[in-house]
Amino acid sequence: MDDQKLFKFCLSVNVVRSGFRVYFSYHQYDFYSKNPLSEQYKLQPNLRSLISSYFVEARTWLYILIAIAVVLVVILLLVLVFRKRIVIAIALIKEGSKAVSSNLTTVLFPIFPWIVQAAVILLSILMFLYLASIGEPQYKASVSKNASLCTCSDAYANLKNGDICDPGIFNKLCHDTNNRNIQCHGSISCLYIGLNPPRIVQYFKIINVVGFFWLVFFISAFAEMVLAGAFARWYWTIRKDDVPFFNLTNSIYRTFRFHLGTLAFGSLIITICRIIRLILEYIDGKLKKYDNELTKAILCCCRCFCWCLENFLKFMNRNAYIMCAIHGKNFLSSAKDAFNLLMRNVLRVIALDKTTDFLFFLSKLFISLGMAAVCYVYLTSEIFHQHFPHVFLHYPLAQVVFIFLGTYIIATVFFGVYSMAVDTLFLCFLEDCERNDGSADRPYFMSKQLMKILHKNNK
Structure with a gap:
């Protein structure tokens, strides 16, 4: 089953399910409109009956019916507008899986940035304790x-x-x-x-905080640049068998050799934005005792703006690193090229971003829930009591919650590799569509599946 048939099948299933929800809500609304229950039944003393009483009112089902119908209409309109772009997004996710499978070392690569970041956190804590003891x-x-x-x-x-x-x-x-x-x-x-303490110690504390955020963001940027270089090399090779065996190692060398200044500049921008957010949090804490609604509203708007700005800059930095890995330009030129390329294909960007985020979230959630379910069954089974007869768990759900959270964090780290692969291949795909025309001199580098979706071919 190709991507278009799979997409149509999934869309049909979801439309049928949504249609059934609309019908069921209408049926409940019609039933309780004609058969209203007495107020004495609704006013029960316990919380469960109070919550249940809302679902025996016609008005509640009317609100549910309107909400589900609006969501269904919006989803249908979005799908009709973005259907081709969603199919491209699904195909790019498949290409990302192929790229990761061809570079299996990239799956284990996030372990090393995590170790370095843990070392930076430990060093910053030790430095803070040392500075706090001076005086x-x-x-x-x-x-x-x-x-x-x-x-x-x-x-x-x-x-x-x-x-x-x-x-x-x-x-x-x-x-x-x-x-x-x-x-x-x-x-x-x-x-x-x-x-x-001497006054100079306060400046050293500020330097320690700035250096901590700068190093953490720099290490994350380095990991993104290395992965982007490896996946870009895979895409721009027509015969995938010709991709070098040490593709990831070559990308690490190129990043160390040519792009450390780019990473330092990009991470510094994010650091400045984060420091501004910390200053706003500090000001908010100082102004709480005055209880002024105007200052609360102004600070809330400033915090929201800085949060949106930081996320936008992270998004642009990520794409700038990808363009830098493709063309080897400096940070500002790469950011400009990435922004212009994304703006020329803004609908594809929206479709890909939301589709991949939703699919990766479901994948991480199902993996974490599956691991938590297996652990819960094991902790409450006879096998566990046979192996550990002297251990009695009063609240096994507590261990299960910790296992769920740990599994979700680990899955997030490793799914970050797939996310980086999809983002890199997406920018390469857009570059490929604009730069090449399928002729002998400028052949397409995209897969045959993507060319089939776009109705393109190499001559």
């Missing part, structure tokens, strides 16, 4: 109501609450009023309140 200890006096029980002499004779003190001098000059050989206990104390 002279500071002590202040605490004077209670029973200050008359303690007598101080010389410089500490008029010691007040909050005055700076030295514990060594305090123990020598302050003693119990009735006995000079007994130190003061509770009435007047010299308490440690923290460190007084």
